[in-house]
Amino acid sequence: MTQLLCEDLVLGYEGQAVVNGLSFQVNQGDYLFILGENGSGKSTLIKTLLRLIPPLSGKVELGGGLRADQIGYLPQQTPAQRDFPASVEEIVRSGCLNRMGRRPFYSRAEKAEAQADLERLGIAGLARRCYRELSGGQQQRVLLARALCAAQRVLLLDEPTSGLDPSAAREMYELIARLNREGLTVITVSHDLPAAARYASHVLHLAHRPLFFGPREAYLQSEVGRACLAMAKGEEDA
Ligand SMILES: Nc1ncnc2c1ncn2[C@@H]1O[C@H](COP(=O)(O)OP(=O)(O)OP(=O)(O)O)[C@@H](O)[C@H]1O
Ligand SMILES: [Mg+2]
Numbered sequence: 001m002t003q004l005l006c007e008d009l010v011l012g013y014e015g016q017a018v019v020n021g022l023s024f025q026v027n028q029g030d031y032l033f034i035l036g037e038n039g040s041g042k043s044t045l046i047k048t049l050l051r052l053i054p055p056l057s058g059k060v061e062l063g064g065g066l067r068a069d070q071i072g073y074l075p076q077q078t079p080a081q082r083d084f085p086a087s088v089e090e091i092v093r094s095g096c097l098n099r100m101g102r103r104p105f106y107s108r109a110e111k112a113e114a115q116a117d118l119e120r121l122g123i124a125g126l127a128r129r130c131y132r133e134l135s136g137g138q139q140q141r142v143l144l145a146r147a148l149c150a151a152q153r154v155l156l157l158d159e160p161t162s163g164l165d166p167s168a169a170r171e172m173y174e175l176i177a178r179l180n181r182e183g184l185t186v187i188t189v190s191h192d193l194p195a196a197a198r199y200a201s202h203v204l205h206l207a208h209r210p211l212f213f214g215p216r217e218a219y220l221q222s223e224v225g226r227a228c229l230a231m232a233k234g235e236e237d238a
Pocket of ligand 2: 042043044076158
């Protein structure tokens with residue numbers, strides 16, 4: 001079942017195109033990795049999918065009964081955001097905000113949902129801690145729990161492992177893969193090609209235009225996929 005259909009998209013800001021000629025689709029249960037160099041338009045695409053910015057042209061359609069408020073989002077982190085002075089519990093509950101309309105307090109069900117998501121990710125013990133005192137790995141889990149609180153069906157993750165050491169990054173990818181196996185559709189931006197080779201069902205490789213979109217196996221056989229993997233392997237061996 002198609003949940004997201006993008007056709008002939010041109011993305012950018014104030015009339016200036018950043019990405020051209022982009023068409024792809026995401027089906028329920030997919031795990032799409034979006035790869036590409038710094039500045040290639042990955043975060044711009046995520047923000048367009050979330051309708052935070054309009055496409056310059058083309059269309060983004062939700063399908064299979066998916067509603068925009070069933071999409072959870074983990075934004076790309078900046079150092080200032082890592083210093084956010086709120087409790088873990090508050091941050092995770094705030095994932096419910098876009099379902100609440102004008103109601104100024106969390107319902108019992110929303111509080112229970114936040115608690116369940118903390119437990120699902122193994123961080124219930126951190127609920128009362130202040131977010132900015134946590135390690136980078138713990139902070140990313142908290143943001144994943146927040147996205148889960150919002151996401152009934154789809155998770156959009158913008159570099160969920162940025163700033164994490166290899167073992168924390170691995171744990172994060174394992175968690176995300178588990179959520180995907182449990183039925184959530186996952187779309188993640190990443191610079192980690194070996195992780196894409198291991199976990200992705202599909203790959204979209206951007207360079208201001210799509211260099212590749214398709215199943216992981218086809219990507220790994222493609223010219224662009226082989227070149228990138230060889231480069232990643234070279235870095236590993238160096
Ligand atoms: N709010 C904005 N207004 C104008 N231009 C922007 C804005 N945000 C991003 N850009 C430009 O759009 C281009 C793509 O940026 P984007 O953030 O999508 O890249 P990215 O692929 O996510 O890069 P990174 O890997 O560094 O996160 C860049 O040239 C960037 O300068
Ligand atoms: Mg980005």
